[in-house]
Amino acid sequence: MCVPYHLDERLLELDVPVEADETITLELAEGLPWRRMAVLYDTVADVVAAAVKDGEVPYVYSGDCTTSFGTVAGLQRAGIDPSIVWFDAHGDVHTPQTTLSGYLGGMPLRLLTGACPEVIAVLLGLRPVPEEKITLVDARDLDDPEAAYLEGSAITHCEIGDLVVPEGPIYLHVDFDVVDPEQVPGLLFPAKGGPSLKKVARAVRKVLDSGRVVAFGGACTWAPGQGAGEAVRPIMTGL
Numbered sequence: 235m236c237v238p239y240h241l242d243e244r245l246l247e248l249d250v251p252v253e254a255d256e257t258i259t260l261e262l263a264e265g266l267p268w269r270r271m272a273v274l275y276d277t278v279a280d281v282v283a284a285a286v287k288d289g290e291v292p293y294v295y296s297g298d299c300t301t302s303f304g305t306v307a308g309l310q311r312a313g314i315d316p317s318i319v320w321f322d323a324h325g326d327v328h329t330p331q332t333t334l335s336g337y338l339g340g341m342p343l344r345l346l347t348g349a350c351p352e353v354i355a356v357l358l359g360l361r362p363v364p365e366e367k368i369t370l371v372d373a374r375d376l377d378d379p380e381a382a383y384l385e386g387s388a389i390t391h392c393e394i395g396d397l398v399v400p401e402g403p404i405y406l407h408v409d410f411d412v413v414d415p416e417q418v419p420g421l422l423f424p425a426k427g428g429p430s431l432k433k434v435a436r437a438v439r440k441v442l443d444s445g446r447v448v449a450f451g452g453a454c455t456w457a458p459g460q461g462a463g464e465a466v467r468p469i470m471t472g473l
Contacts, residue, residue, distance in 0.1 A: 235254055235255070235257070235258060235278075235281060235282075235293065235294045235295070236248065236250055236256070236257045236295050237257075237258050237278055237294060237295070237296040237297075237301050237304075238257065238259065238296070238297065239274065239296060239297055239298075239301070240296075240297035240298050240339075241267055241271060241297075241300060241339060242262060242270035242271045242274070244259060245297050245458070247458035247459065248296075248297055248454055248458060249454060249456065249459070249460075249461070249462055249463030250295040250452070250454055250463050251295070251410075251452065251454075251463050251464075251466050251469065251470045252293075252295075252470050254293075254295060256281070258277060258278060258281065260273065260274055262274060267338060268338070268353055268354050268357075269357065271300060271338075271354065272354050272357035272358055274304070275300075275301065275303045275304030275307065275358060276304070276307075276357075276358055277304070278294065278301060278304030278305065278307075278308065279304045279305070279307035279308035279358060280308065280311070282294065282304065282305050282307075282308025282309065282312070282449060283308040283309070283311035283312040285308075286308065286312035286314065286448060286449070287312050291447060291448060291449060291450065292305070292308070292449050292450070293450045293451075293452065294449070294450070294451050294452070295451075295452040295453075295454055296451075296452075296453060296454065297453070297454055297455065298339040298453055298455055299322070299326055299339055299342045299343075299407065299409055299451075299455075300338060300339055300341075300342045301451060301453070302342050302343075302346065302405070302407055302451050303342060303345070303346070303354055303355075303358060303360060304358070305405060305407075305449050305451050306318075306360060306363065306449075307358045307360045308449070309403075309405060309448060309449055310359075310361055311359075314403050314448055315363075315402075315403075316363070316367075316402065316403045316405040316448055316449070317363075317367040317368070317369070317401065317402045317403065317404050317405070318343075318346065318363055318367065318368045318369070318404070318405045318407060319371065319397075319399070319400065319404055319405075319407070319441050320343055320368065320370050320371065320407045321371045321372060321394075321407065321409060321434065321438070322343075322370070322371070322372065322373055322408075322409040322412055322453075323373065323374055323375050323409065323411045323412050323423070323424075323425035323428055324340065324373060324375050324376070324409070324411070324423065324425065325340075325343070325370065325375075325376045325377070325380035325381075325383075325384060326339070326340055326341065326343040326344065326373075326409075327341075327343050327344040327370075327380045327383050327387075327389075328340040328341045328344060328377070328379065328380060329341060329344055329345070329349050329350050330353065331350075332377075332379035332380075334377070339455075341353075343370065344383070346360075346362070346368075347362055347363055347364070347365050347368070347387075347389075348361075348362025348363075364388070365387050365388035365389045366388040366389075367400060367402070368389045368390065368400075369389070369390040369392065369397065369398070369399075369400055370384070370389055370390065370391045370392070371392060371393075371394055371397055371412070371437065372393065372394055372412050372428060372429065373391060374425055374427060374428060375425035375426075394429045394434065394437045395433070395437075397437050397440065397441075399440060399441055399444045399446075402446065403447075403448040404441060404444065404446050404448060405447075405448065405449050405450075405451065406438070406441050406442070406447045406449070406450045406451070407450075407451040407452075408434075408438060408450070408451070408452050408453065409453035409455055410452065410453065410454060410455065410462070410466045410469070411423060411424065411425065411453075411455050411456075412428060412429065412434055413428060413429065413431050413434050413466065413469075414429065414430055414431070415428070417430065417431045417465060418431075418456065418465050418466060419456070419460040419461055419462050420456040420457040420458075420459075420460030420462050421455060421456050421462070422455050422457065423455060431465070431466065431468060431469065432468075434469055435468050435469045438469055452470075
C-alpha cells in the first residue's frame with residue numbers, strides 16, 4: 235500500500251522500493267495538520283485492519299514516519315497489540331514540548347508510547363504501546379531531549395548489530411534513512427555515517443525471519459527522481 239504524503243501534504247511523486255497494489259489518497263479539509271493527518275490515517279487504519287483480518291501482512295509505504303499511527307491503529311482494530319522494531323537514523327521521540335524545529339515527523343515513536351494523546355491518538359482510538367515492547371535500531375542522530383528521554387525510558391535502543399527481536403507480534407518500521415546516506419541519494423534528512431545497505435538488509439531479514447511480523451512500514455524520506463527507491467530495493471528483496 236502506498237500513502238503518498240509527507241505529513242498532511244500530498245506528494246505528486248513518491249519513489250517506493252516495490253510496486254504498491256493500492257494507493258490511498260483523500261481530499262483533506264482545511265485545518266490543523268494533525269487533524270488532517272488523523273483523517274488520512276483513520277482510513278489507513280481501516281485498510282490495515284481489513285488486510286490483517288484477511289490473513290495478510292500489510293506493507294505501507296509513505297513519505298515520512300507518521301503513517302505508523304494509522305498502521306498501529308489498524309493492527310489494534312484487528313485485535314493485535316504489537317511490539318515495535320523501529321529502524322531509523324533519528325529518534326523520532328520528541329513531543330510538541332521538546333521539539334525545537336516543530337517538525338511533526340520527529341515525534342511519532344514517542345507519541346506511539348502514549349505521550350500527548352490529545353495530539354492524534356485520541357482522534358484515532360490509538361492505545362499506547364508500552365516502552366518495553368519497543369526496540370529502536372540505530373537512531374544515531376539525536377537531539378539532547380531525545381537522548382535524555384531514551385536514557386531514562388524502557389525502550390531498547392541498540393546498534394544494528396546488537397538487535398534482539400522482541401517477543402510477540404511485531405510492527406516492523408523502517409525509515410530508509412537509517413542507511414548510510416552515501417548509499418541512498420536524495421535523503422531529506424541525511425545523518426552522517428550509519429550502517430551499510432547490506433547490514434540493514436540483514437537486520438531487517440532477521441526480524442522478518444521471526445515469522446511474527448504482522449505489518450511493515452517503510453518511510454521513503456527522500457526527494458523524488460533521484461533513484462532512492464531503487465537503491466534501497468535490496469532491503470526488500472525476497473518479501
